[in-house]
Amino acid sequence: MSTILIIEQVLNGLQFGVMLFLMAAGLTLIFGVMGLINLAHGSLYMTGAFAAAVTAAATGSFLMGLAAALAAAALAGALVELLVIRRLHDKDHLDQVLATFALILIFSEGTRWLYGSFPLYLDIPAALSGPVTLPGGIQYPLYRLTLIGIGIGVALALWGLIARTRLGIRIRAGENDREMIAALGVDISRLYTLVFALGAALAGLAGALVGAIQSVQVGMGEPVLILAFVVIVIGGIGSIKGAFVGALLVGLTDTLGGIFLPELFKLVMEPARATSLGASLASMAIYVLMAAVLIWRPTGLYGARV
Template sequence: MSTILLIEQVLNGLQFGVMLFLMAAGLTLIFGVMGLINLAHGSLYMVGAFAAAAVAGVTGSFVLALAAALAAAALAGAVIEIAVIRRLYAAPHLDQVLATFALILIFSEGTRWLFGSFPLYLDIPDALSGPVTLPGGIEYPRYRLALIAIGIAVALGLWWLTARTRLGIRIRAGENDREMIAALGVDISRLYTLVFALGAALAGLAGALVGAIQSVQVGMGEPVLILAFVVIVIGGIGSIKGAFVGALLVGLTDTLGGLFLPALFRLFMAPDAATQTGAALASMAIYILMGLVLVWRPAGLFGTRAA
């Protein structure tokens, strides 16, 4: 195995991880602050991707496409929080699951009605197309490097928001004692709508960014949502730092597992059998990682309460 291949796969894992972080950060904010299980978060990812593809197709501008993805996902999040989610905060988790699953069906059929069943495609902007030469002569896609940089920038921005701003103080206080901050005059309903819209915007941004390297299609958010739940269980519910670290662990485990496990089994198995066995274990690697973390720390790496 060459060093160049290894470095490329590590970068692929980082890129996959930071995109998962954008999904998981919004999900962990919503669950941590509101205590809400939101299965429709993947649909907001899909909304961002379709909004970006539609606007890019009309205007040809990738920047406007990203802005449209953020706005569409945030608006959709605010609307469903006010219309549906607000009635579920005191409901049992089973009711939350059923209601947000219904939202998945509504978003999927609504998107199919608006855009059809065929996938859309979002072109990589010219400024970010093509490879860039890294130290050591490694050529890596410029757009994927930009995704890593954007993910890290968003992580730093979320840390600043939650740790250094008045809104962040309210978010953290709402997570710990919502009745107390309501007694101090904070409008809990407005805070919840804002947090939900922020989480939805992050999901929409992830959908738009990933939409340029894969097709944009109905149902694209559900597989990513499952991985986002794995991320927040590993990192700890309600922790932005945990979401970032957990996302990087999941991204690297998924990518490097597919590289190393088949090669490992080839040492003592026939090539075909080794490839099949290694690929099967690689697909389970992130769930094995989650199980090991929960055995060691049931609340997750940075969680303060059991998941």
């Protein structure tokens, strides 16, 4: 196995990880502040991807597509919070799960009604197409490098928002004692709507960015949602830092496991069987990682100890 292949797969893992972070960050914010299990978060990811694809096709501008993805996902998130989620704050988690699962079906059928059942495609902008030469003569797609940079930039901006602004103080206070900040005059309903819209916008941004390297289709958000839940369990619920570290671990484990495990099994068995077994175990690797982290730290890497 060549060094160039390993470096390329590490970069692929980082790119996958930062995209998972955009999903997981919104999910962990919503759960941390509102205590809500939002199964419809993947539908907001899909909403952003479709909005970006349709807008970019109509205007010829990838940036307009990104702006449309952010706006559409944030608006959809705000409407969902106002019309549905607000009625579930005092309900138990089972009611929240059932209601948000129903939203998945509504989003899926609504998207199919609006855009049809065939996938859409979002072109990579010309300025970011093609490879770039890295040190050592490694050729790597410029767009994927840009995704890594965007993900890291969003992580830093989100950290600054949470740690350095008045809104961030309210969000952190809402995670710890909602009743107290409401008693101090903070409009908790408006805070919930804002947090939900922010989380939805992050999911929509992830959908739009990934939509340029895979097809945009109905149901594309659910597999990513499962991985986002794995990320926040590993990182610790309510922790942005945990979501970032957990996303990178999941991205690297999933990507590198797919190349190292088959090669490892080829040392002891025939290549065809080794490839099949290695690929099967690689798909389980992230769940093994999650189990190992929970055995070591039941609250996740950066979750608050009770």
